[in-house]
Amino acid sequence: MPHVISALVAKRAELAGELLALDRQKAALIDQLAYIDHTLAIFGYEGNPADIQPKGKHAYRFKRRELPRLMRKIEAEGVKLTYRETALRIIEAKGWNAANGALVTKIIECVKSQKSWRRRRATQSK
Incomplete structure (x- = not known):
């Protein structure tokens, strides 16, 4: 054989x-x-x-603190970007498929949430 x-x-x-x-x-x-x-x-x-609706496991797209680190790296370039543009840069950095509309939408939501969290945190510390 x-x-x-x-x-x-x-x-x-x-x-x-x-x-x-x-x-x-x-x-x-x-x-x-x-x-x-x-x-x-x-x-x-x-x-x-x-x-009773089954629960699925949460799909973690980023390691701990990876999303804020990627966002800081992108923002360090000094260019003002929209949520979508930031999400697309993150998707590119991770090597994911930017043509996947569902993925882009989920990453945009992650970016919005992270920026919102950062703003709330900044106003609380003042």
């Missing part, structure tokens, strides 16, 4: 093993949900537990 084929067979076996592990993890989570649903019923919850 050529080296490439044996490597692909090994990779497929590895991925199939990961898939089985995820299936077991999914089954365990379904069991945990059933236990919680039953406990909710015991404590008098009258709604349908399946109607």
Whole structure:
């Protein structure tokens, strides 16, 4: 068997093993949900537990204090930029796709929030 084929067979076996592990993890989570649903019923919850909206994990786009550091670096150039222009420069600095409209919108919101936080902090310290 050529080296490439044996490597692909090994990779497929590895991925199939990961898939089985995820299936077991999914089954365990379904069991945990059933236990919680039953406990909710015991404590008098009258709604349908399946109607409870699932929570997703928060996607952190920046490391701790990375956004303010990037903004200070951009502002140090001395050019007055809009939120959008600042966001686009940050996206460029991070190597992300600036054509992704949803990402640009989220980064603009992050920039607005950071500038607002900075203004509030500056007025509090006076």
